[in-house]
Amino acid sequence: MALRRCCSIVSLFGLIALTIFVVALSQASTVKNESVKKTTKQMSKVGKGTPNVKKQHSDPVAVVPPKTPKDDFQEELAIRPLHSGDIYASFQFRTLWETDFFGGNKVSHYRLFPKSLGQVISKFSVRELHISFTQGYWRTMQWGQPYHSSPPGAEIWVWFQDSVEDVDGTWKELTNVLSGLFCASLNYIDSINSIQPSASFKPLGINNETDHRFLRYAALPRESFCTENLTPWKKLLPCGSKAGLAVLLKSEKLFHSSFHSQAVHIRPVCQGKDEHCTSTSVELRQTLNVVFDYITSGQGKREWSLFKMFSRTLTEACPLASSSKIYVDVSDSAEGEYFVLSPPTPLLTQAVVLGDRRNFSVYDLTQRSTFGATSSLNLLIRWTSSEAHMLRPLLHAERYVAGSGLHTGEIHTLLYNNHPYRAFPVLLLDSVPWYFRLYIHTLNVTSKGKNNSPSYIHYEPSKDRVKPHMLEMLVQLPPNSITEVSVQFERALLKWTEYPPDPNHGFYVGSSVISSLVPSIVAMDTNATHKSPLFNTFFPSKEEFSYFVRLYTEPLLINLPTPDFSMPYNVICLTSTVLAVGYGSLFNLLTRNFQIDEPRPGLAKRIANVIRKIRGVPPL
Structure with missing residues (x-):
């Protein structure tokens, strides 16, 4: 009975609480509906009574969404048949985002721009980032x-913003992050192999006053x-390798070539046609250059197509790209006297590339008519003659090591000015490891057998195991001349723990960097760069009749005095043998117990002893 009464009381209290909750909920909904109707009536009265005032949205709680920054993606492929019968293919992917990474603003929404790079720029206050990976020599x-x-x-150079206080610490953290992002060995970059150029590597973006203290190069x-570097690079593209020109980036074909190089360039640019540059955008350029050799590829004849080069053809453009084009340089065979291009295209354009006016056949992948009836584009270049001649480049550089022995040597850099009547200056940058101790007083610059004094020299000596040598100089190259720059050095003897696993292979010295404004054959129109192909708009023109060129010489491979690392092995073997024989014998003599063991009698003697024992006679 008591249990029944308790259950009844609990049920009654539950019913009363449920009734109170339902009544309160109905009153709240009635009040809300009345307030919404009242607000709607007031807004309608305001709209009717004031005809000059815009009507507001009927929803009283509507929120205006924030303005999304505009972004744009373009892709292109430039193909240049070389006079040697090889093919040069240059991919460029450009992402332009109208947002301000460089003003300290935090960006949380990403559409076309890769978020991984955006977070790197924001976290480390990067103003410009340039990184490249190259296999082979151009x-x-x-x-x-x-x-x-x-x-x-690998090459990397970074401009940090002026707000960075600890540049060296930020540089170290940035290289570690980029090492994981691109699966490279950039985490080995430290003060021993990084420098701060004072004149080279000026910003490629907005030309503001810069301090070289915020520049790092390595x-x-x-x-x-290898493929481990290419895969994360392709993932930065908006379409990846699923559509557009990126479907041609097949690693099996790219690495089976004479030369291949991939790069990432990030810089700030002015938005639109803003002359005063009051607002900036961030530009990301991903470039990939490859040279296919018809001998190395095993074709045996000078005939190229997209399928032979990349094992694939094109079927569509990237859906996120506003522009997707292929440019084929036909300047050297305008009438088909050297090679024939098929399928033909009526779209032709001219562009001033590296100081020369070139003609290009253009294939617009955003037009379905480009793919024809087969819905596939496979460009074919068939050589008809091998008598084509190439004009020599106006600026060329080489470098080699002279001397004999493993104590001293001499580095020679040759700068070629092939212009018949114009002289122009070049900026030479050399970074030499500390274990090659330069004798800067032996620096000698000669042109046409005469001394050529540099107009600017900046030298920072090395510190053992701390930083390398850095030498910058501005040299005037006479017309049609060869300028030789030589400097002597001494080889240092390292500690045995500082040698790599293959010390007899030698030690590498990075390439020399030559920057110059080379005289142009034709005048460049700097006001129409937005209409030019991407491969012609990266380096700005400083003068009307000159164009900017940056060259790299061969890296040097120099031997150092290397000890015979087999001697420790021989010493260890000899010592182990001596210890095993000498100490082992002595130890046996000191610890072994010697006992006289009588020989065991034969079978006949044992039988005789048994018989003698039975007879009671003493044993033998």
Whole structure:
């Protein structure tokens, strides 16, 4: 009975609480509906009574969404048939975002711009970032000037913002992050192999006053380039490798070539046609350059197509790209006297590239008519003659090591000015490791057998195991001349723990960097750069009749005095043998117990002893 009464009381209290909750909920909904109706009536009265005032939105709680920054993506492929019968293909992917990474604003929404790079720029206050990975050496005298130069191995140079206090610490953290982002050995970059150039590597973005204290440059000439570096690079593209020109980036074909180089360039640019540059945008350029050799590829004949080069054809453009084009340089065979291009295209354009006016056949991938009836585009270049001649580049550089023995040596850099009547200055930058001790007083610059005194020299000596040598100089190159720069050095003897696993292979010295404004054959129109192809708009023109060129020489491979690392092995073996024989014998003599063991009698003697024992006779 008591249990029944308790259950009844609990049920009654639950019913009363449920009734109170339902009544309160109905009153709240009635009040809310009345307030909404009242607000709507007031807004309608305001709209009717004041005809000059715009009507507001009927929803009283509507919020205006924030303005989304505009972004734009363009892709292009430039193909240049070389006079040697090889093919030079240059991919460029450009992402332009109208946002201010450089003003300290935090960006949380990403659409086309890769978020991984955006977070790096914001966190480390990066103003400009340039990084490249290259396998092979660009043969300037055979292939001409590339659209973008890069040294063998890995190269990185960064401009930090003025707000960065600890530049060295930020530089170290940035290289560690980029090492994981691109699967490279950039985490080995430290003060030993990084420098602060004072005149080279000026910003490529907005030309503001800069302080070279916020610039860091480093190169790893021994860094290799493989699929592990290409895969994260392709993931930065808006379409990845699923659509557009990126479907041609097949690693099996790219790495089976004479030269391949990938790069990432980030810089600030002015928005639109703003002359005063009151608002900035961030520009990301991803470039990939590759040279296919018809001998190395095993074709045996000078005939190229997209399928032979990349094992794939094009079927569509990237849906997120506003522009997707292929440019084929037909300047050297305008009438088809050297090679034939098919399928033909009626779209032709002219552009001033590296000081020369070039003609290009254009294929617009955003137009379905480009793919034809097969819905596939496979460009074919068939050589008809091998008598084409290439004009020598106006600026060329080489470098080599002279001397004998493993104590001293001499570094020679040759600068070629092939212009028949124009002289122009070049800025030479050399970074030499500390274990090659330069004798800067032996620096000698000669042109046409005469001394050529540099107008500017900036030298920072090295510190053992701290930082390398840095030498910058501005040299005037006479017309049609060869200028030789030589300096002597001494090889240091390292500690045995500082030698790499293959010390007899030698030690690498990074490429020399040559920057110059080379006289142009034709005048450049700097006001129409937005209409030019991407491969022609990266380096700005400083003068009307000159264009900017940056060249890299060969990296040097120099031997150091190396001890015979087999001697410790021999000493260890000899010592172990002596210890085993000498100490082992002595130890046995000191610890072993010697006992006389009588020989065991034979079978006949044992039988005789048994018989003698039975007879009671003493044993034998």
